[in-house]
Amino acid sequence: MTQNTRIPFHRDPAVRAIAAQVVALLLVIYGLYSVFENTVNNLVARGMQTGTGFFDEVAPFKIGFSPFLDFSLGETTYLEVFFIGIQNTILIAVLGIIAATLLGFFVGVVRLSPNWLASRAALGYIEMFRNTPLLLQIMFWNFAVFLPSLPAPKNSIEMGFVYLNARGIHVPTPVVEDSTGLWIWMALLMALCIGLYRFARLAKARFEETGERLPVFWINILGFLAGGYVLYFVAGSPLGWDTPELGRFNFKGGGQLPLPMFSLWFALTVYTSAFIAENVRAGIQSVSHGQTEAAHALGLSRKDTVNLVVIPQALRVIIPPTISQYLNLTKNSSLAVAVGFEEIVALWAGITLNQTGQALIIIAMTIAVYECLSLFTSAVLNWYNRRVQLTER
């Protein structure tokens, strides 16, 4: 009897693996191909043409809000509209991220306050805003709170040079009056930053040599603000201000943040801050009590314990999910379409799609924008996780 040690061909795991992968790949290719073929056939059957030809056509609609890219009715092309959409998405995302981070950290810290009332109030805030749909919140603030309660432009609420009314917020905008002066100011600011950085390095070296610590953080902040202010006059006050003034029906001059943008920003901030607060609470609680006790045993003050022991370790837990929240906020800004703020989805996948009917290319470009943002975020996350891992013992 001969001993047959060979595994039969069809039972060999390596062969099976290759076969399974080939089959899977073929199925995916077949699926994608049939979707492609169906799409082409359907487009032909409906007499629809797809392509990028409409990019150079002039957009026939008005865009109310475009702070950095120029918009003028009758000149701006569809491709420029696309970039205005991206600009507004990034703008609302950045504003939302800044506000949500500040508010979220505040609520998260209050949640851990030893005061029972404060901690319960923060819990109520978190549970209320985390558990209702964001879209509902956006509409609620816009249609049920701000729109009915804010006054008409004539009776605007005045805060310095800022005016608040049912159409939005009017703010003064800087106008460049002396462009060489502006460049000089920028150069001086750069020099100031380098100087402050050198100072921080020197302070650190001194600390390592003598153990004496300077309040570097506050000196830097104050130095930057005060230095920037003084240098502004050194450069010859290169900026003027365009302040809003009440005309017959509406404000003239200055910049306007439309009310939908304000409502969206407000709702995104409140909603995301509830999630960030939970991250902050979890992060701080993840630092075991032994760390605090050890720091006290080493004779560190309460402030130093928090700043040098608890916060650095808590941040390691807080930052990754918070970065995901930033991405969520950016994706959620697409709900602007419900109140009519002109970011990428409302402007491009909404108005432009209706005007041109180019569904295929427009949806693909919209998705591509978000995929890029998401890839960028995960790159940042991976970079951060790698960096944190290196410092781990």
Added chain:
Amino acid sequence: MTDQNSQFVPIPDRPAPATTVGPVAWIRDNLFGSVSSSLTTLLFLYLFFTYVPLFIDWAILSANWTGSDRSVCDANREGACWTFIGVRLEQILFGLYFGSNPDQVWRPVTVFIVFFALLIPLMMERTPYKKWLALTLLIPFPVLFYVLIHGGSFGIPVADTTQWGGFLLTFALAFVGILFALPLGILLALGRRSDMPVIRAICVTYIEFWRGTPLITILFMASVMLPLFFPAGVEFDKVVRAMIGITLFQSAYTAEAVRGGLSAIPKGQYEAAMALGLGYWRRTAFIILPQALKISIPSIVNTFIALFKDTSLVSIIGLLDLLNMAQTASRSLEWNGYDMEGYLFAGFIFWMFCYGMSRYSQNLERKLDTDRRH
């Protein structure tokens, strides 16, 4: 010498000092522990007693509860207009069809009674035959839902998907989302952890693609482009398109939740299963998945909460879900101007379900976490 008969008799415990127990001590510790804490307490008490009575007065004491048209509310604008919600309740909960056919309302009501009769015992700890309850919820219940709500058989009048609305539609979208996304998500999670590079790459691409895009873009895509993707003659209505979009989107998130559970299974479990001579599928079905799914239930529930909230986005593509129904009702000719009540009511329903689910998932998490207490 000690006396042999004397035994150690402890004196009874003295009560704790009056300054450390009881409500007074609790108040001192938790509300007036330090100067800053006392100031905070005073601030919060001030805010509480300034604003909460105003809200209670508006929402309950001065509110309008009776009547059948807006004249009652217009006469008393100091309080909320719950009359509006009362009159339009059936419409907001079950949509236009059931709202205008009161004799058919028993259909959604029966469905929801059956649903909660199945769900509530399932969420309790000591219920026997949980597996069968869960299976009933996953297979016969959707059939019952379709038979009763869609109708068309047993002499029940037809209400096709485009006539579904209100909370009923929100529920249907979320339920379909979880029902189909769960098996798809499990397969994707297994694929993502597979040893085969091609399969892994396909699954990673799929998951990351759907996770990188906002749901609203996907819903736009589903409502505008889905008909183009299928051969001519295959037609779906708007609701089914939204369901497909939601399922694809949700499957990516479910996959990530299940992957978390899979990676928590120790390697020894895989090795032991292999040593027993089990092949991949039997190993996965009998050893790995039962453990992994149990661990990942809290995160699956969390993704489900997110989905439940996100179903409200279908109102942007024109479907009359709970949010859109409440909004439409509060902008109708008869009730124009009562937006606040509409939003608050819809928000309260969403909140009740999401808060309930999140409490459930937190409890479960705590229960599953017993072995990792420090």
